[in-house]
Amino acid sequence: MSIEIAGAAGGAGGSSIWSLLLPFVLMFAVFYFLLIRPQQKKSKTRNSMLSALKKNDKIVTIGGLHGTIVEITDDTVVLRVNDVTKLTFDRSAISHVSSSSEESASA
Incomplete structure (x- = not known):
C-alpha cells in the first residue's frame, strides 16, 4: 500500500514541475515571436540591402x-x-x- 502512495506522490511532483516550467516556456515563445524573430528579419533585409549597393x-x-x-x-x-x-x-x-x-x- 505504501508503494502506491509513493508512486502517486511522484507523479504529482512531476506534473508540478511542468506546471512551473510552462509559463517560462510560453514567455520565451512570446518574446521570440514578438521581439527576436522580427529583429532578425529586419537585420537580414538591411544586410542584403547594404550588400546590393x-x-x-x-x-x-x-x-x-x-x-x-x-x-x-x-x-x-x-x-x-x-x-x-x-x-x-x-x-x-x-x-x-x-x-x-x-x-x-x-x-
Whole structure:
C-alpha cells in the first residue's frame, strides 16, 4: 500500500514541475515571436540591402543626407551630393536606397 502512495506522490511532483516550467516556456515563445524573430528579419533585409549597393544608386544616409554613390568599397561609400561635393561615409551609415541605377536607367 505504501508503494502506491509513493508512486502517486511522484507523479504529482512531476506534473508540478511542468506546471512551473510552462509559463517560462510560453514567455520565451512570446518574446521570440514578438521581439527576436522580427529583429532578425529586419537585420537580414538591411544586410542584403547594404550588400546590393552599387555605383550610381541614389541613397539616403541615417542623417538624412541624399546623394549618389560614386565609389564603393567594403567599408566606405563616397557620395556625390552636388556637382562639386563628394563625401565619404561608412557603409553602415546608409539608411535606404531611394532609387537604384537600374530604375533610373529605365526611366
